[in-house]
Amino acid sequence: MNNNDRLNDWKNLRRQQKSLRTSEYLLPLLKSGDKTALSAAITLTESSLAQDKLESKKLLQAILPHTGRSKRIGITGVPGVGKSSFIEVFGKHLIDAGYKLAVLAIDPSSNVTGGSILGDKTRMNWLSQQSNVFIRPQAASDQLGGVAKSTKECMLLCEAAGYDFVIIETVGVGQSETSVHDMVDFFLLLMLSGAGDELQGMKRGIMEMADAIVITKADGNNIQQAKRARTQYANALHLFPAKKSDWIPKALTCSSLENHGLHEVLEMIESYFLQITTNGWIEILRKNQEKKVFEKHINELFQNFIVSNDNLKELKKMLSEQVSLGELSGYQAAEFFFESIRKI
Amino acid sequence: MNNNDRLNDWKNLRRQQKSLRTSEYLLPLLKSGDKTALSAAITLTESSLAQDKLESKKLLQAILPHTGRSKRIGITGVPGVGKSSFIEVFGKHLIDAGYKLAVLAIDPSSNVTGGSILGDKTRMNWLSQQSNVFIRPQAASDQLGGVAKSTKECMLLCEAAGYDFVIIETVGVGQSETSVHDMVDFFLLLMLSGAGDELQGMKRGIMEMADAIVITKADGNNIQQAKRARTQYANALHLFPAKKSDWIPKALTCSSLENHGLHEVLEMIESYFLQITTNGWIEILRKNQEKKVFEKHINELFQNFIVSNDNLKELKKMLSEQVSLGELSGYQAAEFFFESIRKI
Numbered sequence A, B: 001m002n003n004n005d006r007l008n009d010w011k012n013l014r015r016q017q018k019s020l021r022t023s024e025y026l027l028p029l030l031k032s033g034d035k036t037a038l039s040a041a042i043t044l045t046e047s048s049l050a051q052d053k054l055e056s057k058k059l060l061q062a063i064l065p066h067t068g069r070s071k072r073i074g075i076t077g078v079p080g081v082g083k084s085s086f087i088e089v090f091g092k093h094l095i096d097a098g099y100k101l102a103v104l105a106i107d108p109s110s111n112v113t114g115g116s117i118l119g120d121k122t123r124m125n126w127l128s129q130q131s132n133v134f135i136r137p138q139a140a141s142d143q144l145g146g147v148a149k150s151t152k153e154c155m156l157l158c159e160a161a162g163y164d165f166v167i168i169e170t171v172g173v174g175q176s177e178t179s180v181h182d183m184v185d186f187f188l189l190l191m192l193s194g195a196g197d198e199l200q201g202m203k204r205g206i207m208e209m210a211d212a213i214v215i216t217k218a219d220g221n222n223i224q225q226a227k228r229a230r231t232q233y234a235n236a237l238h239l240f241p242a243k244k245s246d247w248i249p250k251a252l253t254c255s256s257l258e259n260h261g262l263h264e265v266l267e268m269i270e271s272y273f274l275q276i277t278t279n280g281w282i283e284i285l286r287k288n289q290e291k292k293v294f295e296k297h298i299n300e301l302f303q304n305f306i307v308s309n310d311n312l313k314e315l316k317k318m319l320s321e322q323v324s325l326g327e328l329s330g331y332q333a334a335e336f337f338f339e340s341i342r343k344i
Helices: A003-020 A023-031 A035-046 A050-066 A083-096 A116-123 A146-160 A176-181 A220-239 A262-278 A281-307 A310-324 A330-342 B003-020 B023-031 B035-046 B050-066 B083-096 B116-123 B146-160 B176-181 B197-201 B220-239 B262-278 B281-307 B310-324 B330-342
Strands: A071-077 A101-107 A133-139 A165-171 A186-191 A212-215 A250-253 B071-077 B101-107 B133-139 B165-171 B186-191 B212-215 B250-253
Touching (some): A003 A023, A023 A035, A035 A133, A035 A146, A050 A146, A050 B330, A071 A083, A083 A116, A083 A262, A133 A146, A146 A165, A146 A176, A146 A281, A146 B330, A186 A262, A212 A220, A220 A250, A220 B220, A250 A262, A281 B281, A281 B310, A310 B281, A330 B050, A330 B281, B023 B146, B035 B133, B083 B101, B083 B116, B083 B165, B101 B146, B133 B146, B146 B165, B146 B281, B165 B176, B212 B220, B250 B262, B310 B330
Parallel strands (some): A071 A165, A071 A186, A101 A165, B071 B186, B101 B165, B186 B212, B212 B250
């Protein structure tokens, strides 16, 4: 091959690569369930290039009618509770039952260490080799609402690609689990036994969001303690206000190591979906979720607007100090700040 | 007296009344603990007249250095739990211990019925006749953050007037108790026994905000049930994440009817303040509160800006419908909406 041919080949390849990043190219492949297209579509969604953003918007608009049919599960818990092991074994139950599964793992540490994404892949060793499974880590972004937006969009892409279950995994210590709670149908909290001590690192309010608490590592010497914890959490869940879905939150135990209790978790989740499909809550839930996204994202855009303007950022810092020193009340500072925004 | 004299008298009175509504006139009286001046200052704060707003701002700026010395207590619970009876009897313990007490009762129904304010006055019959007690109902406003803003400002005025305890009473079913929680040092949740059923009407997340749960009406046939409820709530409180104050939330029982257990509530609250004064949390708490007010009020002003603009209100409603119908994603709608705001 001479230089000229080589150059033409290279040009063709570039042209081809570029056309791969278009909504027109990806849409039919995505709808047929093509994993490579799904990956490419997610990459497009996460890209910060203007052209990619445009194509991504077009793609998301086009897939909207093909979304909404997955069961959306949020799974959270402190580091060390065994989220990946749980998903690995629970996922096997889903695959055995004939379902297609997508796992989106939000990794708040990935910005810093860059390490645990690889860790996740290794820990879900069996799952990651299955043809009916799609696993994708989600780097947590600094941008407010960043995690939520791209995770939600990835979830919709997975739905359009025909996945029956989408599991969103997050760590229950940061900002992300409220956002995740707001985008899933079922919110599962994994807990270690030795009740009480483990919640110390958890975000407040997380127990009340849970549709179920599953005590992990109920094996070996741990079984009795896990059962006691289960009873304690079952009692505590009972004290919370009733859920609008009429679902009564459950507490269960399981062992990913011995593959115990996972089947019961699946049965519980299926009975939940049966209940909310029968009583019509699923439609209300999905509508409420989108409306909440609408409301929340307006505020996120407002916050981003402030953060991305150096003058405002500076002014806010200055006012916050004045408030700390007792020179200004919080209300006075807020009024001055809002007037300053309006003048921009 | 002839007509001319009568007219001059009337003019003098008007002039006097007007000068009463100034920061210069009210400030020294307020600091001396004058109740009439405190009432007038609160009325000024709640007024919507431009001149009053200006004077009120001046007054609040002037009293800021004289605030912060009260113990700020939030009390909430569903209607019927016996909040007013509790405060009536608990207040007597405070007065007997030599404290001055201000009670601000937020009444979410007052806009509609106009009735329960009078009810409150009657129910706190003994308290309302004491010279060391100041009781003031707070009408809930439609304005976002309205309750919070005027309540906080009233609280500061009470502090400047030398009240040792400021109790803010609210009903645990609406929007106000999160705002109240964010402005008090100690948040007390009153509950009826017959655990579980009563929280049904409560706002989610309220149990986790509580520094203490007190089971009311622990008298007559109710005693055993109240004690059981106490144990259940004590166990449940134990499961929540630790408080930043290092305070371990308590569960107690009391009877306002038989004046049982109220002394223990006071002891608990005093030990709480001893703890947070010793470990320095009180300073951090107060600073955090004001910073939170600053952050939150910026958002409230932003929301008010949207609500007070008819075009934006209309657009938001239209977009919300599109989101409901699945024509637009929540993110898309929010982006379009925020761009529209920026064009104003």
